[in-house]
Amino acid sequence: MTEETLATAAPSGPPELSDADIYEAMKEIPGYLDITPGSFKEVYRLAFRLARKRLFEEVTAAHLMTREVIAVRPETPVEEVAQAMGRAGISGVPVVDGENRVVGVISERDFLQRMGAKEGNFMSLVALCLKTRGCVAVPIKEKRAADLMSAPAVTVAPDTPLREILQLFDTRHINRVPVADAAGRLQGIITRGDLIRVLGGLK
Amino acid sequence: MSRLSEYFRKMAGTSISPPGVDLQEMLVSGLGGFVGIGLLALLESHLVAGTDLVLLIGSFGASAVLVYGAVKSPLAQPRNVLGGHLLSALVGVSAVKLLGPHTWLTPALAVGLSLILMHATRTLHPPGGATALIAVMGGPKIQQLGYLYVLLPVGAGAVLLLAVALLFNNLIPRRRYPEFWW
Numbered sequence: 001m002t003e004e005t006l007a008t009a010a011p012s013g014p015p016e017l018s019d020a021d022i023y024e025a026m027k028e029i030p031g032y033l034d035i036t037p038g039s040f041k042e043v044y045r046l047a048f049r050l051a052r053k054r055l056f057e058e059v060t061a062a063h064l065m066t067r068e069v070i071a072v073r074p075e076t077p078v079e080e081v082a083q084a085m086g087r088a089g090i091s092g093v094p095v096v097d098g099e100n101r102v103v104g105v106i107s108e109r110d111f112l113q114r115m116g117a118k119e120g121n122f123m124s125l126v127a128l129c130l131k132t133r134g135c136v137a138v139p140i141k142e143k144r145a146a147d148l149m150s151a152p153a154v155t156v157a158p159d160t161p162l163r164e165i166l167q168l169f170d171t172r173h174i175n176r177v178p179v180a181d182a183a184g185r186l187q188g189i190i191t192r193g194d195l196i197r198v199l200g201g202l203k
Numbered sequence: 204m205s206r207l208s209e210y211f212r213k214m215a216g217t218s219i220s221p222p223g224v225d226l227q228e229m230l231v232s233g234l235g236g237f238v239g240i241g242l243l244a245l246l247e248s249h250l251v252a253g254t255d256l257v258l259l260i261g262s263f264g265a266s267a268v269l270v271y272g273a274v275k276s277p278l279a280q281p282r283n284v285l286g287g288h289l290l291s292a293l294v295g296v297s298a299v300k301l302l303g304p305h306t307w308l309t310p311a312l313a314v315g316l317s318l319i320l321m322h323a324t325r326t327l328h329p330p331g332g333a334t335a336l337i338a339v340m341g342g343p344k345i346q347q348l349g350y351l352y353v354l355l356p357v358g359a360g361a362v363l364l365l366a367v368a369l370l371f372n373n374l375i376p377r378r379r380y381p382e383f384w385w
Contacts, residue, residue: 019219027222030377032232034276038218 017041056163061156064165064198065179065188071096074103074146081106081145094178094186095149101184104149107175114140114148155180158187162198165190231375235271239367240264243360255347257356262288262333263364269330270368270380278328279368280381283321285361287328291317292357295338296350304346310339 022037071094072081085093085108092107109120117125140148155178156165168177169192179188224232240263247258266288269279277283291313298313317335321327334357337345345352372380 023219023222030225031228031275032224032273033221034273034278036218036221041218 057161059162061160061179062158064190064194067188069189072145076145078143092176095145096186100186102153102178102180102186104151105153106149110148232272235371236267239267239364260356262330265330274380282385283326283328286326287321287331288334288357288361290320291331291335292353295335313339
């Protein structure tokens with residue numbers, strides 16, 4: 001990832017400290033500190049950047065992922081897939097085969113697109129429903145997960161660093177990515193929410 | 204044109220002075236300086252008075268400011284105090300031996316080379332510049348010492364100032380010394 005896309009994917013600089021903040025902090029440390037607030041700020045800025053860079057390499061998919069994943073099988077009827085997603089309040093699930101290998105991902109977008117919403121988002125479906133008479137889920141009835149899922153699934157390995165995961169979310173426009181081991185078996189899932197939580201903690 | 208204005212803009216400064224210290228810090232610093240320099244002066248008057256030797260030189264006043272007044276400063280740590288004084292003394296005496304004390308070049312080289320050497324060895328200690336200068340301009344009594352100047356007064360004095368700094372600063376609850384040894 002270039003520095004530029006990294007900057008858009010995450011806070012690029014430290015929260016700005018004022019000279020006055022630093023001055024007040026220095027006053028709380030007894031004894032004479034022979035550094036100006038300006039020099040301190042320079043060190044802080046650079047150290048923050050280095051720490052962020054280091055954390056983006058050190059924090060991996062294994063740290064970020066949720067281990068309890070709701071997944072469906074390729075032969076699961078889409079109605080059941082939708083029910084499972086609705087109950088859990090999630091917008092996407094991995095599809096795994098009999099050996100727990102990730103073969104695809106189904107998200108809201110896959111449903112919406114198959115139901116006629118061209119842009120694949122909820123409001124375009126609402127618009128469609130308002131324009132036509134009633135809402136027609138007919139095209140996808142009787143289908144199974146395998147018919148709707150995006151495949152092959154984009155997955156990451158447990159040791160994939162945060163930096164690469166952010167890049168993946170950015171360039172592939174995805175909202176979640178399953179974590180799979182070398183054999184492709186599902187280990188966990190990382191959502192945008194997980195990334196927001198960890199980046200919030202990095203601030 | 205913009206390069207010229209940039210040049211002058213740099214002279215305006217960009218930051219603010221660090222905060223001043225409270226009364227306790229002032230008094231403790233003053234007491235430290237009093238004890239450290241007092242010890243050297245006392246030893247000077249009892250042990251070396253009447254001999255050709257010297258113990259107290261001007262640059263120790265500057266070292267006292269750092270080791271008793273700015274104890275957290277990297278410049279005030281043992282490595283810097285000892286290294287800065289010893290190396291600068293060595294440079295100062297060598298400059299006199301090579302060029303004699305009476306050219307303008309001798310003090311300039313003594314201080315300039317001391318600075319380079321202190322930086323190169325991570326022993327920057329501002330009083331070292333004075334120690335180098337005193338080797339050149341300290342008069343016949345100092346010049347007579349030759350390389351002995353490096354050990355006495357410079358080495359011995361620096362060690363004593365450090366010993367007092369170690370004992371004195373750590374008696375003060377809010378102080379600790381040093382930040383690092385080497």
